[in-house]
Structures are given as C-alpha cells and as structure tokens.
Amino acid sequence: MSRTLEEVQATIQIAKLKENDLQNTIHCLTFGESASSGDYCLMELDDTLCKHIEAGKSLVIRGDLDERAVLCSEDKTYDLKIADTSNLLLLVPGCLTPDQLTTDNQASSQLVHAQIWGFSNSYWELRKRHPKLKKLKKLLMENPYEGPGVSGQEDVPEGKYTMGDLLERIQASEEELEAQLQTIHACEVNGYWRLLDFDYEMRLLGHITQLVDSESWSFSKVPLRVSLEELGCLEPQEMVEHSLNCYGRRYTDNDEVFFALNEDKVCRATAQMLLQNAVKFNLAEFQEVWQQSVPEGMGTRLDQLKSLALVDRSSKPETIFLLRVEDLPEDTLERFTHLFTMREKWTEEDITPYIQDLCGEKQTTGALLTKYARLSTQNGIKVFNSRRTVAT
Amino acid sequence: MVQIIINSSVDGAGPAEWLLVELQGEMVSRQNSGLAGNLMGDLLYTKEGVPVLIVGHHILYGKVVKLEKPFAVLMKHSGLPQGDEVPMETNHQNPTTYSVAALIKKKLIFKTRPKPIITNVPKKV
Numbered sequence: 001m002s003r004t005l006e007e008v009q010a011t012i013q014i015a016k017l018k019e020n021d022l023q024n025t026i027h028c029l030t031f032g033e034s035a036s037s038g039d040y041c042l043m044e045l046d047d048t049l050c051k052h053i054e055a056g057k058s059l060v061i062r063g064d065l066d067e068r069a070v071l072c073s074e075d076k077t078y079d080l081k082i083a084d085t086s087n088l089l090l091l092v093p094g095c096l097t098p099d100q101l102t103t104d105n106q107a108s109s110q111l112v113h114a115q116i117w118g119f120s121n122s123y124w125e126l127r128k129r130h131p132k133l134k135k136l137k138k139l140l141m142e143n144p145y146e147g148p149g150v151s152g153q154e155d156v157p158e159g160k161y162t163m164g165d166l167l168e169r170i171q172a173s174e175e176e177l178e179a180q181l182q183t184i185h186a187c188e189v190n191g192y193w194r195l196l197d198f199d200y201e202m203r204l205l206g207h208i209t210q211l212v213d214s215e216s217w218s219f220s221k222v223p224l225r226v227s228l229e230e231l232g233c234l235e236p237q238e239m240v241e242h243s244l245n246c247y248g249r250r251y252t253d254n255d256e257v258f259f260a261l262n263e264d265k266v267c268r269a270t271a272q273m274l275l276q277n278a279v280k281f282n283l284a285e286f287q288e289v290w291q292q293s294v295p296e297g298m299g300t301r302l303d304q305l306k307s308l309a310l311v312d313r314s315s316k317p318e319t320i321f322l323l324r325v326e327d328l329p330e331d332t333l334e335r336f337t338h339l340f341t342m343r344e345k346w347t348e349e350d351i352t353p354y355i356q357d358l359c360g361e362k363q364t365t366g367a368l369l370t371k372y373a374r375l376s377t378q379n380g381i382k383v384f385n386s387r388r389t390v391a392t
Numbered sequence: 393m394v395q396i397i398i399n400s401s402v403d404g405a406g407p408a409e410w411l412l413v414e415l416q417g418e419m420v421s422r423q424n425s426g427l428a429g430n431l432m433g434d435l436l437y438t439k440e441g442v443p444v445l446i447v448g449h450h451i452l453y454g455k456v457v458k459l460e461k462p463f464a465v466l467m468k469h470s471g472l473p474q475g476d477e478v479p480m481e482t483n484h485q486n487p488t489t490y491s492v493a494a495l496i497k498k499k500l501i502f503k504t505r506p507k508p509i510i511t512n513v514p515k516k517v
Contacts, residue, residue, distance in 0.1 A: 008434050015451050015509045017436070017444065027435040029413075033428050039468045040493065044461045053400040053407065053464060053492055061396040071398075090413040090432075091465055097411065097456055097498055098441035116432060117410070123463065169393050 003028050005111045024109045025101050029092065032115040042089065042123035049073060049126070062171045071126055075175035078126040091118045128361060131172030133180045134330045139169065140186060140195035147200050148236055160192040185246045187239070202273050204243040205266065207231050209295045212261070219295055222248065224257040263298045270294050271305055272322065280321035283311060307353035325354050332358045336372040340386035345376075347383055398466060398490040407492045410465065412499035413445075415452075435500075443500045450506035456498060463496040 008026055012019060045053070052059070052073050061080065063069035071078045094114040143159030161169075166177060185201065186193050196204075211230055212219050224244065228237045244250070247266055248259035270293050275281065291300045302311065307325040311318060323342075329335045339346065339354060351373075352365050359365060369375070373384040400407060413435075433447035445452045469489050 003431065011434060011446055012436070015446055017451075021438050022444075023437040023439060025437070029432040029435055031428050031430050031432055035428050041466050041468070042496075043464045043466055045464055046461060050462045050495065053495065056400055056406065058400055059398040061398065062393060064393045067393075086416070088415045088417065090415065091410055091494075091496070092413055093408065093410045093494065095411040095413075095435070097500075098437045098443070101437065114435075118465070168395060
C-alpha cells in the first residue's frame with residue numbers, strides 16, 4: 001500500500017514541476033501509528049540546555065501542586081510555561097535536509113519513506129529565573145542549631161533536612177541551593193543542613209575575636225591549627241572552623257592554613273547583634289557602641305549595613321533600625337508595596353539595597369524603579385514613591 | 393512537592409536529531425478516520441535547496457531554517473523507570489518521568505499560500 005517512486009513521479013508531473021530542477025531524493029511523509037497518542041511534547045531550549053542534554057545530563061521539574069512549575073539543570077532554574085502556536089509542528093525523525101543530500105547518496109531518483117512520529121501546536125517555553133530560595137531559611141529556622149549537647153533537641157529528626165530533603169521542597173537547582181546554604185552560613189551537622197542560632201553563631205565568632213585579641217594576632221592572619229587547639233575545649237572543632245570559613249578567607253602560607261577575617265562581615269554581624277534587641281536605636285549612640293564592640297583594628301562604616309539596617313534621617317534625633325532584605329517579600333510587587341507602606345518616600349541610595357536581589361538577568365535597579373515606582377523631587381533630591389495609593 | 397526527572401540519555405549516546413516541519417493551519421484526514429497511518433504528502437527539494445511539499449491537491453514552497461532555540465522532544469513515561477534513584481512522591485504510586493527522544497535544531501517552514509494543482513488536464517495523445 002505504500003507509495004512507489006512511479007506514483008510520486010506522476011504526482012510531480014501533474015504538479016508541473018520539472019524533474020531537472022529537483023534533487024533526486026524524495027521523501028514520502030506518512031503519519032506514524034502513535035502520532036496521535038499525545039504522550040510527548042516539545043520543549044524549547046537555549047544553547048546551554050541543549051549542550052547539557054547532549055552531554056547526557058538530566059533535568060528536573062520541581063513544584064508543589066499550588067506552585068508554578070520550574071525546570072532545573074544542575075546549576076540554573078527556569079520558569080516553565082506552555083506556549084501555543086497557530087501553526088502545526090510535525091516531528092519527522094528520518095528526514096534529510098538539502099545540505100545532507102550529496103551527489104553520492106543521490107545517484108538516481110530515490111524515494112525515502114519518512115514517518116511523522118508526532119505533531120503538536122504547543123510547546124514548553126523556558127525562561128531563566130532566580131531560584132526561589134526564601135523557603136530555605138524558613139525550613140532551616142524550624143530547628144536552628146544551638147551547639148552540641150543542647151538537651152533534648154538534637155535527637156529528633158523533625159525540622160532537620162538533608163540535601164535530598166531540601167531538593168524535594170525548594171524550587172532551585174542544586175548548585176544554587178548550595179551557594180545559598182553558604183551565604184546563610186548553614187552547616188552540615190550529622191548529614192543534616194542546619195542554620196546556626198544567631199546567638200550561637202555570635203558566640204563562636206566571639207571566641208575567635210577574643211583569641212585574636214589575647215594572642216595579639218593580626219586579624220588578617222589567624223592560624224587555624226592554634227585556633228582549633230585553643231578553642232577546641234570550648235566548642236567542637238568543626239564549628240570553630242565553620243565560623244572561620246564564614247567570616248574569613250582561607251589561605252595557606254608555608255604549608256600552614258590561615259584565615260583573613262573579613263572586616264565588613266564581622267562588623268555587619270556585630271551590628272545585627274546590637275540592633276536585634278530593640279525596635280530602633282539612637283544613631284549616634286549606636287555608632288559609638290558598635291565601634292567599641294568590634295575587634296581592635298576593625299573600622300565600622302554605615303555602608304557596611306546595606307540591606308541589613310536603615311537609617312531614619314527624618315527623626316530627631318536620627319535613628320537606625322534593623323531591616324533585613326531576607327525578611328521582605330520575595331515577589332517584586334509585594335516587595336515594593338511593603339517598602340512603600342513602611343516609608344512613603346525613598347531615596348535611590350536607601351532603596352537600592354532592598355531591591356537589588358529582584359533584578360532579573362541584565363536588569364538594573366533603575367529599570368525596576370521606573371516600572372514600580374514614581375520619581376519626584378523633594379528639596380532638590382530625587383525620591384521614589386509608590387505608583388499606587390498605599391494605605392498607611 | 394513533585395520532582396519529575398527528564399532523562400537525557402538512555403544508552404550513553406546523545407539523543408538523535410530530528411527535523412521539524414512547520415505548516416500553517418491544521419490537518420484533518422479526508423475520511424475523518426484519524427491521521428495515523430495515512431499519507432501526508434511528498435517532500436521534494438529543488439536543486440537550490442528549496443523544500444517543496446505536495447499535500448493533496450496543493451503545492452507549498454518553504455525554506456530551511458536553523459532554529460534559534462532548539463527543541464527537545466520529550467516522551468512521557470508513567471510508571472517506574474528502569475533506572476536508579478527516582479524520588480518518589482509518597483502520594484503517587486507511579487512517578488512520572490520524561491525522556492528526551494530527540495533534539496530538533498532545524499525546521500522546514502511552509503508559510504506561503506498553497507497553490508492548487510489542477511489535475512483534470514487531459515494528456516495530449
């Protein structure tokens with residue numbers, strides 16, 4: 001029942017095409033048996049994903065029933081949407097394109113029977129996006145690590161998550177998840193990823209800075225071995241080393257491992273420790289106490305506190321209060337609404353640290369402000385306020 | 393939460409490369425018997441590499457286009473796959489997985505208006 005070369009050649013004649021104008025290979029397309037089964041779909045890729053698939057690596061779709069699905073490679077996250085087209089897309093496995101037809105494989109007229117394996121008029125569209133990581137901190141805060149030997153707490157598996165557990169709950173790629181774990185100073189304890197209780201984290205850091213002070217070391221050259229020896233009786237060595245990794249940069253000098261403590265990180269953590277105990281502080285008093293609380297030789301600067309604290313210059317006296325970007329809504333519109341509810345008018349300098357993480361690929365905070373805020377001038381200074389009326 | 397794995401290699405080699413043929417409009421079979429098993433048409437190429445499609449009583453001219461964004465053809469598999477650790481949703485008996493059947497990097501697109509073929513031309517004796 002399948003078409004013969006003669007039948008096709010007759011069709012060509014009737015269609016008034018000249019065989020001389022044509023290549024010798026003719027494909028006869030028929031619909032395959034499973035073409036209508038529908039157990040398949042098309043997914044649009046970018047170059048990176050294409051190479052990823054050619055290398056044999058797999059991808060994962062992640063999402064709760066009430067969440068929009070995302071697609072993850074080992075290091076990137078994409079939004080997944082279905083796009084419709086008014087055209088019909090036929091999928092043909094055995095079909096050659098003109099560049100694949102050489103004079104060699106076309107000695108004479110030949111008919112190739114190619115089956116249409118499937119067809120569609122929609123496909124999955126992917127768009128790269130930020131991983132949705134806010135949930136990570138929320139999960140790890142269920143059971144923060146307060147150090148070993150805190151009675152009763154360490155034996156229960158509730159509120160403790162392995163990497164596998166986290167990958168099942170968070171819409172992010174594994175690499176993005178690992179990077180975030182590092183950013184929030186999480187630590188793997190007995191196979192579970194744990195967030196440190198902030199007081200415990202500060203206690204560990206305090207041990208280290210006190211040791212640096214009593215030994216008169218430079219805080220750019222904190223020796224690992226001696227630190228572990230001296231502090232090992234107070235805290236587990238892994239936790240001491242974890243703290244050094246979080247707040248310093250590791251390097252070797254003559255085969256010995258040292259850490260250069262990061263002034264900004266230490267000052268920032270110290271500020272958080274001071275600010276979290278009250279609704280707001282007198283700015284001048286805070287700056288004095290803050291400088292006194294950081295290790296000798298480190299300098300505190302207000303710009304170290306971007307995305308952590310906000311100064312209110314309109315109050316008399318000026319005040320400062322804790323405002324952490326990670327405590328704000330993850331959705332862009334919700335974030336802006338929240339910020340404008342808190343404070344009606346923002347300078348660009350004040351608001352930028354609180355919207356920086358919302359920027360997409362190649363998007364600037366300026367572009368976000370243009371879209372979500374209204375610019376005006378107050379006393380010669382550019383300020384931004386909400387585009388909509390916000391109930392205060 | 394659900395995790396659905398898309399596997400890309402079944403036997404170690406990369407996925408095959410298929411061709412996409414894009415047509416405007418939709419296809420229905422003449423006898424309304426469904427499309428499976430039916431002839432769609434003849435695909436020819438001119439010596440200049442222009443693809444020509446003869447479908448029923450129409451002839452369409454198209455062009456070869458390299459896709460800016462390639463496609464993956466994903467096949468759905470419900471039920472347990474052969475492989476190793478697939479995370480199981482405790483609610484689902486058989487987790488769904490997908491595999492990449494093929495990649496598509498080029499297409500033939502037929503956008504011009506089909507020209508009708510007049511067949512009742514009596515042949516000159």
